[in-house]
Amino acid sequence: MRMHNADETCGIAQAALVLGDWWNVLVLREVARGHVRFDALAAEIGLSRKVLTERLGGLVAQGVLRRSPYQHRPTRHEYLLTDAGAALVPLLVAMQDWGDRWVLGDGTVTATAAEDSAEHARVHALAGTRLPDGLGLPGTQGGDVPLVAPAAAATVLFTYPGAGVDWGEPIPGAAGCTLENRLFRDAWPDFRHAGVDVRGISTQLPHEQAEFAQAEKVPYDLLSDAQHRLAAALRLPTFRGAGRLRHKRLILVIDAERVVRHALFPVVDIPHAVCESLRLATECARRA
Incomplete structure (x- = not known):
């Protein structure tokens, strides 16, 4: 691609060399979702082997993907994000947020979603x-915490916009995060009795979550998706509020094999959603 001389010092122009191709963006989207092998990428994107080979080679040459062998005789590779590639994940999530709001939506800032929305379809397709x-x-104690508790028969993951946030102008669906955490806290003995673990996830930083967990005596893990790794992996709906991209409120019930069994979204009636997640997770644990 021929560039104007002024583009040589323009970060936007240089990034466009990597992301300016439709297929490159979709390849990076799928790698961020965990589809890291050639056949899986070809199946998810619907791209010919020739074109996919070219795009993967280009992304490796650009330094955003690296090859890692997982089989010998014949040698086969996985395509993994480099540090430079991982730094593109928040940009991918921001692109999705923009598309959800301005292309697929009406431009309104909202922390919820209509049942006929693209976001609703994506979340419920996770089942x-x-x-x-x-x-x-990252958890509140430092270090990464697995999304699914190893010893649990089922796990409830709930994403929330952020606790203790001054939203300024009201954003529909954003309020209620402290209430939600308190309801999960109060129901914690029932979850544990059923063999179910709970994980709360927001894009707040670990130290912010640690302060909240200590103040509210939260007994389960609060995890930070500040780098948007989970949002990119599951294509979760987000919105921009109080200075950062934030998760919209949803609940996933996941079995011991890491398979999503139920998705609750949008969450409008928080007390009902907490009770329903307990019921669904208890049934899932009984079948384990």
């Missing part, structure tokens, strides 16, 4: 899918 292997998020 029956398996979480990417090895995906953990």
Whole structure:
């Protein structure tokens, strides 16, 4: 691609060399979702082997993907994000947020969604899918915590916009995060009795979550998706509020094999959603 001389010092222009191709963006989207092998990428994107080979080679040459062998004789590779590639994940999520709001939506800032929205369809399509292997998020004690509790018969993941946030102008669906955490806290003995673990996830930083967990005596893990790894892996709906991209409120019930069994979204009636997640997770645990 021929560039104007002024583009040589323009970060936007240089980034466009990597992301300016439709297929490059979709390849990076799928790698972030955990589809890291050639056949899986070809199936998810619907791209010819020739074109996919070219795009993967280009992304490796640009330094955003690296090849890692997983089989010998014949040698086969997985395509993994480099540090430079991982730094593109928040940009991918921001692109999705922009598309959801301005292309698929009417431009309104909202922390919820209509039942006929693209976001609603994406979340409910997660039922029956398996979480990417090895995906953990920073916890309040430091270090990554697995999304699914190893010893639990089922796990409830709930995403929330952020606790203790001054929203300024009211954003529909954003309020209620402290209430939600308190309701999960109060129901914690019932979840544990059923063999179910709970994980709360927001894009707040670990120290912010640690302060909240201590103040509210939260007994379960709060995980930070500040780098948007989970949002990108599951294509979760987000909105921009109080200075950052934030998760919209939803609940996933996941079995011991890391398969999503139920998705609750949008969450409008928080007390009902907490009770329903307990009921669904208890049934899932009984079948384990």
